[in-house]
Amino acid sequence: MTDGHWARMGAIWRFVGPPLRPSAQDGALFEAAIHQWQKQHASPPRALILGVTPELYSLRWPAGTTLKALDASQQMVDAVWLGSPSAAVIGSWTAIPFADNSLDIVVLDGGFGMLRYPDQQAQLLGELRRVLAVDGIFVVRLFSPVGRTGSTASIFADLAAGKIASLDALKLRLWGALHGEPTVGVQPRRVVASIREAVGEFDQLATRYGWALPHVRALEFHRDSMATYYLTEAAEVARLAGEELGGFNLLDITEPDYELGHCCPIVTLQRRG
Ligand SMILES: C[S@@+](CC[C@H](N)C(=O)[O-])C[C@H]1O[C@@H](n2cnc3c(N)ncnc32)[C@H](O)[C@@H]1O
Secondary structure, rough: HHHHHHHHHHHHHHOOOOOOOOOHHHHHHHHHHHHHHHOOOOOOEEEEEEEOOHHHHHOHHHHHOEEEEEEOHHHHHHHOOOOOOOHHEEOOOOEOOOOOOOOEEEEEOOOOOHHOOOOOHHHHHHHHHHEEEEEEEEEOOOOOOOOOOOOHHEEEEEEEOOOEEEHHHHHHHHHHOOOOOOOOOEEEHHHHHHHHHHOOOOOOHHHHHOOOOHHHHHHHHHHOOOOEEEOOOOHHHHHHHHHOOOOOOEEEEEEEOOOOOOOOOOOEEOOOO
């Protein structure tokens, strides 16, 4: 995804909500994994957020935690990052600019599927195996809606009946419905085209359902986008990390119980010794 896309997303970030941003329950699940690690270690963790997600920065990190963020977009850092500017490192998740064994906890909300399956996703997991110390954990909330959100026809029927709570819920369901094979993924551009076909002008979504107009109009950002999301299943992420790279044990997969939470599992992987 281009830096320009995230520059524009920074401006509408405040309109994005759960399930595309973490809910309080997601925060509690991230914290449970972090505190479980802390219980078994005497020193505070050296932690890294992939991206600049404010809810991850605001978790109740153990006293003394060293917390940094890694994001490719300076504009997103400027628009969204709540920490000190020096704690935000500009760089790529597939070439992590940190030393071997230098981190204890890495967290990521929702960005895993922005990496191509399987090569870039394996590259990230390989980088995490390198930068995490033995016993270090990677906690990631995935978007895994494929096969769980109904057909496009049923989604637009639910929309017309007022049964879809937000634009974010609509997007997540359509990602699931329009996703191809794991290596094919889903293009946000196709999702936006399907919304246009079904509802006409995007402004209608604001008028009919009371959704924020700037958020609805931001659908335009995707119209010419060449981005593809690869929304991998939790079990497959665990398989890639454990079997193919051989570097991680699966500690936990939890599906939160909010609406569409079954499409947003939180996976905890632990670096093997
Ligand atoms: C953390 S992700 C997703 C956050 C949110 N939950 C969502 O789904 O929209 C968004 C961030 O990831 C960053 N990003 C995406 N791919 C990246 C990569 N390969 N390397 C570094 N940063 C990346 C973008 O710049 C953006 O700030």
